Amino acid sequence: MNLIPFAYLASTQELVDVADVPSGKDCQCVCPSCKIPLIAKKGMVKEWHFAHDSQFIDKEQTEPCDFSWAVAVKMMIKQLLMDGTEISLPDYHMELPSIGYKSTNQKVLITKPSRVKYSNPTLKEYGCDIILEVGGKKLGLIFFMSKKNTMDEQTIDPHLVGLIGVDINGFAYDETGKAINHLRAYLKLSIESHVRSKSWLYHARQRSVIEKELQRQRTLKNLELSRDARLGRNKALDTTVDKFQSSWFCVACKHSYQGENIGLNPCPKCNSHFYRKAV
Ligand SMILES: [Zn+2]
Ligand SMILES: [Zn+2]
Incomplete structure (x- = not known):
């Protein structure tokens, strides 16, 4: 990918697309870098591009022009x-x-x-x-x-x-x-x-x-840590209190559900344990 797609119109020095000028030497374009006349090549194989007209390149000139696709x-x-x-x-x-x-x-x-x-x-x-x-x-x-x-x-x-x-x-x-x-x-x-x-x-x-997102996550992480600590205490209780299935009734939404006798046992509908009572 190093074919020159754009060049200056010799008459106006406007940067133009090879697609918008006539083919061959009729393009009337020059290289923006070395000012040598260009030939517009619009073939079927390679993408359309300009080439320096070799007729105008000095025999003594050893360095090729550095005007590249990227510069164009x-x-x-x-x-x-x-x-x-x-x-x-x-x-x-x-x-x-x-x-x-x-x-x-x-x-x-x-x-x-x-x-x-x-x-x-x-x-x-x-x-x-x-x-x-x-x-x-x-x-x-x-x-x-x-x-x-x-x-x-x-x-x-x-x-x-x-x-x-x-x-x-x-x-x-x-x-x-x-x-x-x-x-x-x-x-x-x-x-x-x-x-x-x-x-x-x-x-x-x-x-x-x-910063804001990190702060939010730190807060969530701390909540998680303190909840884990609480659950840890409950786990300790588990060893001393017998665990068994127990029936609960949520006063708020009138939902009956099964849970354990210990722990929060929140109502699955309201997600709250505040209104449940053992039945
Ligand atoms: Zn050039
Ligand atoms: Zn409920």
Whole structure:
């Protein structure tokens, strides 16, 4: 996957999709990096792409041009974001550190997936590739070439309400694994409507959501511990009091049920032991 999908129109320096220009030399495009004229190749086998016109490459030139698929895609995503107004964002779940309550690897929801309107896109601010303003707050986007799942919270600019990682390689193929021949249109659709290739690296709310959930679990764990302690005392009683089947009647719901003579024996209908009496 290293075929160039986008190039500059020689006349306007606008970044265009190979799908939107005539084939061959008629494309009138130049390489955004080395400015050499390009040839639009729209064949049946490979995905459509631009190639440098060898006629214009100097014999002395030994280094091949470094303009790549990824650089072209990053440029186009930036252009689309600068021109756009809407972006879809994925959900964000974070794993909780275990405090020994119930299962490990519990995940907590930080934010739901959403499609938001943005304004004032700006390039290269707060250590991000692009900043979008969403509801008056600054959302940062960072482009990367391989999966990046975490980000050190300390390194994130406090101006940001959130940070989204965009995996450029995720756009190499569509969701069915096929090469994409109208990549510009696909990228536009992806930005606006897909959560694919995007992931949250940080959300300003993540710390407080996790703290709150951990606090809740600590409380539940403590309740469980004190209940166990109580049941432990009952177990001790079991050795001294004979246990036998006993009939109970719930005054609240008029339900008769079987239980044991000791213990709480709550009514199975009301889940309460306050209204039961032995019969
Ligand atoms: Zn080039
Ligand atoms: Zn009852």
